[in-house]
Amino acid sequence: xxxxxxxxxxxxxxxxxxxxxxxxxxxxxxxxxxxxxxxxxxxxxxxxxxxxxxxxxxxxxxxxxxxxxxxxxxxxxxxxxxxxxxxxxxxxxxxxxxxxxxxxxxxxxxxxxxxxxxxxxxxxxxxxxxxxxxxxxxxxxxxxxxxxxxxxxxxxxxxxxxxxxxxxxxxxxxxxxxxxxxxxxxxxxxxxxxxxxxxxxxxxxxxxxxxxxxxxxxxxxxxxxxxxxxxxxxxxxxxxxxxxxxxxxxxxxxxxxxxxxxxxxxxxxxxxxxxxxxxxxxxxxxxxxxxxxxxxxxxxxxxxxxxxxxxxxxxxxxxxxxxxxxxxxxxxxxxxxxxxxxxxxxxxxxxxxxxxxxxxxxxxxxxxxxxxxxxxxxxxxxxxxxxxxxxxxxxxxxxxxxxxxxxxxxxxxxxxxxxxxxxxxxxxxxxxxxxxxxxxxxxxxxxxxxxxxxxxxxxxxxxxxxxxxxxxxxxxxxxxxxxxxxxxxxxxxxxxxxxxxxxxxxxxxxxxxxxxxxxxxxxxxxxxxxxxxxxxxxxxxxxxxxxxxxxxxxxxxxxxxxxxxxxxxxxxxxxxxxxxxxxxxxxxxxxxxxxxxxxxxxxxxxxxxxxxxxxxxxxxxxxxxxxxxxxxx
Ligand SMILES: Cc1cc2nc3c(=O)[nH]c(=O)nc-3n(C[C@H](O)[C@H](O)[C@H](O)COP(=O)(O)OP(=O)(O)OC[C@H]3O[C@@H](n4cnc5c(N)ncnc54)[C@H](O)[C@@H]3O)c2cc1C
Ligand SMILES: *[C@@H]1O[C@H](CO)[C@@H](O)[C@H](O)[C@H]1NC(C)=O
Ligand SMILES: *[C@@H]1O[C@H](CO)[C@@H](O)[C@H](O)[C@H]1NC(C)=O
Ligand SMILES: *[C@@H]1O[C@H](CO)[C@@H](O)[C@H](O)[C@H]1NC(C)=O
Ligand SMILES: *[C@@H]1O[C@H](CO)[C@@H](O)[C@H](O)[C@H]1NC(C)=O
Ligand SMILES: *[C@@H]1O[C@H](CO)[C@@H](O)[C@H](O)[C@H]1NC(C)=O
Ligand SMILES: *[C@@H]1O[C@H](CO)[C@@H](O)[C@H](O)[C@H]1NC(C)=O
Ligand SMILES: *[C@@H]1O[C@H](CO)[C@@H](O)[C@H](O)[C@H]1NC(C)=O
Numbered sequence: 001x002x003x004x005x006x007x008x009x010x011x012x013x014x015x016x017x018x019x020x021x022x023x024x025x026x027x028x029x030x031x032x033x034x035x036x037x038x039x040x041x042x043x044x045x046x047x048x049x050x051x052x053x054x055x056x057x058x059x060x061x062x063x064x065x066x067x068x069x070x071x072x073x074x075x076x077x078x079x080x081x082x083x084x085x086x087x088x089x090x091x092x093x094x095x096x097x098x099x100x101x102x103x104x105x106x107x108x109x110x111x112x113x114x115x116x117x118x119x120x121x122x123x124x125x126x127x128x129x130x131x132x133x134x135x136x137x138x139x140x141x142x143x144x145x146x147x148x149x150x151x152x153x154x155x156x157x158x159x160x161x162x163x164x165x166x167x168x169x170x171x172x173x174x175x176x177x178x179x180x181x182x183x184x185x186x187x188x189x190x191x192x193x194x195x196x197x198x199x200x201x202x203x204x205x206x207x208x209x210x211x212x213x214x215x216x217x218x219x220x221x222x223x224x225x226x227x228x229x230x231x232x233x234x235x236x237x238x239x240x241x242x243x244x245x246x247x248x249x250x251x252x253x254x255x256x257x258x259x260x261x262x263x264x265x266x267x268x269x270x271x272x273x274x275x276x277x278x279x280x281x282x283x284x285x286x287x288x289x290x291x292x293x294x295x296x297x298x299x300x301x302x303x304x305x306x307x308x309x310x311x312x313x314x315x316x317x318x319x320x321x322x323x324x325x326x327x328x329x330x331x332x333x334x335x336x337x338x339x340x341x342x343x344x345x346x347x348x349x350x351x352x353x354x355x356x357x358x359x360x361x362x363x364x365x366x367x368x369x370x371x372x373x374x375x376x377x378x379x380x381x382x383x384x385x386x387x388x389x390x391x392x393x394x395x396x397x398x399x400x401x402x403x404x405x406x407x408x409x410x411x412x413x414x415x416x417x418x419x420x421x422x423x424x425x426x427x428x429x430x431x432x433x434x435x436x437x438x439x440x441x442x443x444x445x446x447x448x449x450x451x452x453x454x455x456x457x458x459x460x461x462x463x464x465x466x467x468x469x470x471x472x473x474x475x476x477x478x479x480x481x482x483x484x485x486x487x488x489x490x491x492x493x494x495x496x497x498x499x500x501x502x503x504x505x506x507x508x509x510x511x512x513x514x515x516x517x518x519x520x521x522x523x524x525x526x527x528x529x530x531x532x533x534x535x536x537x538x539x540x541x542x543x544x545x546x547x548x549x550x551x552x553x554x555x556x557x558x559x560x561x562x563x564x565x566x567x568x569x570x571x572x573x574x575x576x577x578x579x580x581x582x583x584x585x586x587x588x589x590x591x592x593x594x595x596x597x598x599x600x601x602x603x604x605x606x607x608x609x610x611x612x613x614x615x616x617x618x619x620x621x622x623x624x625x626x627x628x629x630x631x632x633x
C-alpha cells in the first residue's frame with residue numbers, strides 16, 4: 001500500500017490551504033469536491049484496483065472515504081445521484097417534498113415496515129444527511145462507554161464534522177415556545193446552545209445554515225484527496241465478491257459487482273495488498289441486505305433465495321430497531337413559520353421532546369402526503385382498517401381540499417423514546433438490490449418502551465398547558481388533552497387500525513399513532529455480525545461501518561455520531577492502527593492537519609435561487625391551499 005509520509009502530506013495540505021486563502025473567502029460557489037462521475041463512466045478494462053472500496057456514499061461512507069483517501073486509493077460507490085443542484089434536497093422548505101417523492105429516482109426510497117409505519121431510506125450521495133431533518137446533537141456519554149469507544153478520542157473527532165457542516169439555528173417562534181414550555185413544565189435546566197447531550201432543555205446544531213441551505217456528509221468529500229478518491233454515482237452494488245478457494249483460510253472479500261445507471265454490469269476489485277478492504281456503509285437496511293445477497297446470513301434464508309452460502313451467520317438482519325415517535329398536533333392562531341427540529345428536551349424518563357412546524361401550509365402541501373409533518377386531519381381513520389392501504393391514503397390526500405382551514409395551521413410536538421428496547425428483524429423479499437427487504441421493528445413490544453411513551457405524552461401535555469404554549473393555540477386557553485389526542489389520532493398517517501379509546505388511553509394512543517423519526521438501526525450488530533473493530537466476523541477484507549452496527553440510537557439524534565464514526569474509523573481502519581483505541585494518534589494527526597487547513601465551506605450555485613430569508617410566508621395558509629386546489633380540479 002502506497003504510504004505517503006506524514007510530512008509530505010502535511011506540506012501538500014499547507015499548499016492547498018495557501019491556494020485557497022489567496023483566492024479569497026467567497027470567491028468560489030462550489031466546494032472543492034472530487035468529480036462525481038456516473039457509474040457508466042467506469043471501465044473495468046483499465047484494471048484499476050483500490051485499497052478500499054466503500055459501498056454507500058452516505059452519512060458514514062462520505063467521511064470515511066474522505067479520511068481514507070488521505071493515504072489510500074479509495075473507490076466510493078453510491079446507488080443514488082448527486083445532492084448538488086437539487087432544490088428538493090438543498091432547502092429546508094422542501095424537506096417534506098423530497099420525502100413525498102416516490103419516483104424511482106427520488107433521493108428518498110419509501111418503505112413500509114410490517115408494523116404499518118411508513119418509512120424512508122436515503123438514495124442519494126450524502127445518504128440520510130441529504131434528506132433528513134438536520135438536527136445535530138452528539139452521543140450521550142453512556143452510549144460512548146457502552147460502545148467501548150475512547151471518550152476522549154470521540155470528543156476530539158466530532159469537531160472535524162462540526163467545522164464543516166454544522167450551524168447554529170436562528171430559532172423559530174415555534175421552537176422558542178417549545179424551549180420555554182419545556183422549562184416551564186420542569187424539563188430543566190436550560191443548557192443553551194450546545195452539541196452535548198445533557199439533561200434538561202437545549203438548542204442543538206443543524207446542518208441547515210442561516211439561509212435554510214442544507215450541508216451534507218457529501219460536503220465532507222471536499223476534505224478528501226481528489227487524486228486518491230474516485231466517486232461513482234448511480235452505482236448499485238448487488239454483490240460482494242469473495243475468494244473462497246483459499247483452502248482452510250477464511251473467505252476473503254476481493255471486489256464488488258455493481259450496476260450502472262443503464263443497468264450495465266460492472267466489477268471493481270481491491271489491490272492484492274493484505275490490508276485492502278471492502279467497507280459496507282449502506283445503512284441499516286442496505287448493509288444487512290447486501291451481506292445477505294452476498295451469501296453472509298442465516299443459511300435457511302440464503303437457501304430460500306438460492307444464494308450460495310459464503311458464511312453462515314444467523315445474526316445478519318437481526319436486532320432491527322426504530323425509535324418510536326408519537327406526535328401531538330396543536331392548532332395555532334396563525335400558521336407558524338416552518339421549522340424542523342432545533343430545540344430538544346432531554347428528560348430523565350428516557351424520552352426526548354422535539355417539535356416541527358409549518359410543513360402543511362405551502363401551496364404544494366395539498367398534493368402530497370408528507371409523513372409526520374403533515375396536518376392531514378380527517379378522513380384516514382374513517383377508512384376501514386382492511387382498506388387502509390397506500391392507495392386509500394393517497395385518495396384521502398387528494399381530498400384534503402375539503403378540510404377545514406384550521407387544520408392547515410398548526411404545529412407538532414414530538415415525543416420519542418430513547419433506545420428503544422424493542423427489536424425486530426429484516427428478511428429478503430427477493431434477490432434484487434433495488435427491492436426493499438421486509439422489515440419489522442416491533443414498536444412497543446418491550447413494556448418499558450410503552451411506559452416511556454406514556455410518560456412522554458404526559459410531558460407533552462404539561463408543556464401544552466404552560467402559559468408559553470397556550471398563547472400560541474387557537475383558543476388561547478389551550479385544549480383539553482382528549483381533544484388534542486383526538487385531533488392527533490385523525491392527523492396520524494400510519495397504516496395501523498385506530499380505536500375509539502385512542503384519546504382516552506395513552507397506551508392505546510401510543511400504539512395506534514406510532515410513526516418514525518427515521519432513526520432505525522441494527523442488522524449488523526457489533527459482537528454478532530462485526531467484531532469490535534467493525535470487521536465482519538468469519539471473513540477477511542470486509543467491514544461494516546454505519547448505523548446498522550448500532551444497538552441503540554446515539555444521543556437524541558444519530559447523524560452526529562454516524563458521521564463521527566465514519567471519520568474516526570476511516571483512521572481506525574488503517575491496518576497499522578486497527579482499533580478505535582489505537583486510531584488515537586493517527587486520527588489526531590488527521591484532525592490537526594485538518595484544523596490547520598479548515599477549508600471554508602463554499603456555497604453551491606443553487607443557493608442563489610431562493611434564499612429562504614426572502615420567502616414570504618403564506619399566513620392564510622389554509623385558504624390559500626384551498627384556492628390552489630380549486631384551481632387544480
Ligand atoms: C427523513 C429523515 C430525517 C432524519 N432526521 C434526522 C435528524 O434530524 N437528525 C439526525 O441526527 N438524524 C436524522 N435522521 C437519521 C440519520 O439521517 C440516519 O440515522 C443516518 O443518516 C444513517 O446513516 P448511515 O450511514 O447508516 O446510512 P445512510 O446515510 O442512509 O447511508 C447509506 C447510503 O448507502 C447507499 N446504498 C445503500 N445500498 C447501496 C448499495 N447496494 N450500493 C450502493 N449504495 C448503496 C444509500 O443510497 C445511502 O446513500 C433522519 C433520517 C431520515 C431518513
Ligand atoms: C422535486 O419533487 C417534485 C415533487 O415530487 C418532483 O416533481 C420533481 O421532479 C423533483 N425535482 C427534482 C430535481 O428531483
Ligand atoms: C467528552 O465531552 C463530554 C461533553 O463535553 C464530557 O462530559 C466528557 O467528560 C468528555 N470526555 C472526555 C473523556 O474528555
Ligand atoms: C431456486 O432453485 C430451484 C431449483 O433450481 C428453483 O426451483 C427455485 O424456483 C429457485 N428459487 C428462487 C427463489 O429462485
Ligand atoms: C402571550 O402573548 C401576549 C400577546 O402577544 C404577550 O404579551 C405575552 O407576553 C405572551 N405570554 C407569554 C407567556 O409568552
Ligand atoms: C374523535 O372525536 C370524534 C368526534 O367527536 C369521535 O367520533 C371519534 O370517535 C373520536 N376519536 C377518538 C380516537 O377519540
Ligand atoms: C382499547 O380498545 C380496544 C378495542 O376496543 C381494546 O382491545 C384495547 O384493549 C383497549 N386498550 C386499552 C389500553 O384499554
Ligand atoms: C382565495 O380566493 C379568494 C376568493 O377568490 C380570495 O378572496 C382570497 O384572497 C384567496 N386567498 C389567497 C390566499 O390567495
